[in-house]
Amino acid sequence: MTVAEVRNLTVSVAGRELVADVSFALAAGEITALVGESGSGKTTTALALLGEAPVTTGQVEVAGAIVDAEHPPARGVVGYVPQHPSAALNPVRRIGPVLRELGRLYVDRNQVRERTLDALTQAQLPDGEKFLGRYPHQLSGGQQQRVVLAHELIGRPQLLIADEPTTGQDAQIRRLLAEELRAVAGQGIAVLLLTHDLELVRMLADQILVMHRGKVVEAGPEVLALPRHEYTRRLVAAQRIVPSPAPPASGVPVVSVRDLVAGHRRVDTLHQVSLTIEAGDQLAVVGRSGSGKTTLARCIAGLHPYRSGELRLGSAVLSPLLRRRTREQLARIQYVHQDTRASFNEFVPVLDQVARTAERLRGLSTADARREALASLERLGIREDVATRLPRSLSGGELQRSALVRAVIAEPDLLICDEITSGLDTVTQAELLDVLRDLQRTTDCALMVITHDLSVVAGITHRVLIVDDGRIVEQGLTAEVLADPGHAATRALVTASGLIEEEPLDRTG
Known part of the structure; x- marks a missing residue:
């Protein structure tokens, strides 16, 4: 019928x-x-x-x-x-x-x-x-x-x-x-x-x-x-993602997290989490929905206060609150949100918002910031006639690419990408991953990728942390962890992603 x-x-x-x-x-x-x-x-x-x-x-x-x-x-x-x-x-x-x-x-x-x-x-x-x-x-x-x-x-x-x-x-x-x-x-x-x-x-x-x-x-x-x-x-x-080559170890810490505890209201969603991200690092943070991945990323970015523990940027202690961080610290850690539409001011053209980042965090003149922002957007396929529109006039993929440019134009030491390929078609996803690979080749910017997509993990990261119930339950080299998962939570994720064989989905209903 x-x-x-x-x-x-x-x-x-x-x-x-x-x-x-x-x-x-x-x-x-x-x-x-x-x-x-x-x-x-x-x-x-x-x-x-x-x-x-x-x-x-x-x-x-x-x-x-x-x-x-x-x-x-x-x-x-x-x-x-x-x-x-x-x-x-x-x-x-x-x-x-x-x-x-x-x-x-x-x-x-x-x-x-x-x-x-x-x-x-x-x-x-x-x-x-x-x-x-x-x-x-x-x-x-x-x-x-x-x-x-x-x-x-x-x-x-x-x-x-x-x-x-x-x-x-x-x-x-x-x-x-x-x-x-x-x-x-x-x-x-x-x-x-x-x-x-x-x-x-x-x-x-x-x-x-x-x-x-x-x-x-x-x-x-x-x-x-x-x-x-x-x-x-x-x-x-475009589904076929080529693995990224492993970066040389720099030994220079960009961000250090020690015994971090955070949550919502009276419920803790992170428990005693510790990790170090070095210059040039390619780190994936993986776990099921609600496991605490995004809470960890938002704490590092200053978007979510933590109850106890310590964050350091280089040797300096980081305030848990974004508004108390210096302009230099704001520039050095940039965050690309999962919900990019909500991260843009709906009343200001996209180009102006991207340019403002370069103007405010790098001290460029208005004209230079706008020129660089437009050139960077155009490299990702966002034409000037699109970039000068309000965010609601752009597609989800166009906004996602614009959000990435807005973060990269600050020339950060750490770029946090929260599910930036989710909701993108395979062609746009491949283009976005190429941009991240190019960033890794040409700078010492560390990359922290929050994702559920294990093909993306394999394609652009060298190291992986598995988070379950607010704790890091497994970590190691990406290729080794995905090939031979040691923890039950990791094995469940890898199996569900099809990297380990399982019974096919019954399509008969």
Whole structure:
């Protein structure tokens, strides 16, 4: 049974064609994957199914009704999980009351608890009061993503649109979410999956649509296995990440962490963590979602206060608070956030924000800072006409590259990258990794990569720390740890990533 149909859809904004002549149907019980590079038109197409895109020509039908800006789908018919979950969560409301309030829109009061627990289970989230009592900022990026998924599953929609649902998820959670999406489809729900994760597509998709520059260039169930279009072949080829050569040991400490304890409210998420990062180091910090990786990175960057322990930059003790650090210290440690959209001021053009970093932290004149910022952005494919726009006008991939330029232009001694490849298509991801490799070749900048993607770990890092439940449980050379994991947590991550064989995902539902 067809749940939704898009016929000859064209969407234009300010004279710019974002989607051109796109047609497809979504069937109950099937998962359709929409694949393509950042800015290819995937999200715009999905928004048309919600009545939130300005349809220029063509028609969108959902559950037998024509959908447009004046006639959105009825409540509960379509569920939408956005790529950036923090924008969909109320920062001043706890998770539990919001979920229960949503449940009351669909079921009787005495059924709300059961419906809420079902949604939490489907989204691979705990149902204890400790978790439900948290605010969004007390959750990891992966947990925020799953909370939004739970929001939408409470309504039991006929169509679920999942925009990069595995962004920021570790391999174990990614596999569990894949199983749950298959189970959702097994309940007769049509699923539209917008993703750059080609492995997820291979695991789940019944049908695959490849989009490039607003058009569907290839479609079918096996287009990744037998790509015919040049663009599809390029997407598949970009998955192959070449390992980075090991850097020579410098012996010069950049950042030292000693017995660090940190957490949220009364709950510790880091326990007595110690590590040293040397000049030129290539360090990956890996662990499941919520293990404490980002808390560690944010403590080093001065974005999260710690309870006890010590941080040093070179020989100087670092204040736990960003506002108490010197301008030199701010420049020497730069942080690229997982949610890059939230890290930009939405009212200031991207170019101005990048240039301000060079002006403020390096003392460049306004003109020189702007000139260098533009040249650096253009090297990563961000043209001047794009760079001079407000952040909301850029795609996720364009913002991610801009955020990297904003950090690198400060000429840091330590660059912290928090899930910077999550949510990027394989081509853009490969370009970003090339930039990081070039940075490693030409400077002594140390690199600290927070990631769930073990292929990225193997491609750009030499050393790896495995974090589980707020503790470093294993560390060593990347190649050795991934080839022969010694701790159970490491082995689970490596197995779920497919680097150690396991049983294939059951696609029969």
